[in-house]
Amino acid sequence: MNLSSLIRSFTVPLLPPPHSIVPSRIDGAENGIAIECSNLNYSIASGQRKMLPILRDCSFSVPSGQLWMLLGPNGCGKSTLLKILAGLLKPTKGSLHVKRPRSFVFQNPDHQVVMPTVEADVAFGLGKLNLTHDEVRSKVANALDAVGMSEYLQRPVQTLSGGQKQRVAIAGALAEACKVLLLDELTTFLDESDQFGVIKAVKNSLGDSGEVTALWVTHRLEELEYADGAFYMEDGKIVMQGDGASILNFIKTRQISYIDRINR
């Protein structure tokens, strides 16, 4: 199950409809670009009528069909940026375009994989689509196949590992024809085998169609080799973007202490 389904099913919308979040469209955003932001700012009130800037003039784009990663020290604003892209927070200033539907997957899968079985969880968001039983089964089967979980169809979700639950959450998004996956530190608490299971599932979900795009927040530098591109943030700003190797090199030369901290 993905966050959008949960919000739609159990709560009233937390924010105005997506089209009202962004007053202006970015020209050309549909031309092979899945995510595009221009001078995005986000500040919070910090008492005494002061505003505390969290994001400062973030501008970037992610091409359709690619896996991009977002890295940076604790507290630099990665999750905040992802939540804005998901429509969970409203930017203070700037404009953005994100292809729809989009799904946000949490670090802790227990927050969104909540139905009794894998099949029920992946099918949850399809309930609103007026599909036949066979259509639902087919969409669930295809989504589970994409994340390598076909044989887990009838499994109770509480018997899954953390990484398997992440893959079920991603399958829920894919079943709903999600175009953009926003993935927030999925692998932080996973062991190596679950970590690479989830990365492989995301890469496989992107496939060759160019239809699905993923933005992946991570602290684990070894994951950069799977990225088509990456951004590095500091203090609310995007200070570098490039391919995985150049970002890795940049981090190494920029912040030896950062490497020490996240690899300890």
Ligand SMILES: Nc1ncnc2c1ncn2[C@@H]1O[C@H](COP(=O)(O)OP(=O)(O)OP(=O)(O)O)[C@@H](O)[C@H]1O
């Ligand atoms: N509602 C809030 N009130 C006060 N400060 C906030 C709020 N939300 C975020 N912040 C602050 O904004 C900054 C960015 O937070 P964010 O969670 O986006 O960072 P992050 O890069 O994802 O960090 P981490 O890697 O530790 O998850 C942090 O300093 C955080 O304390």
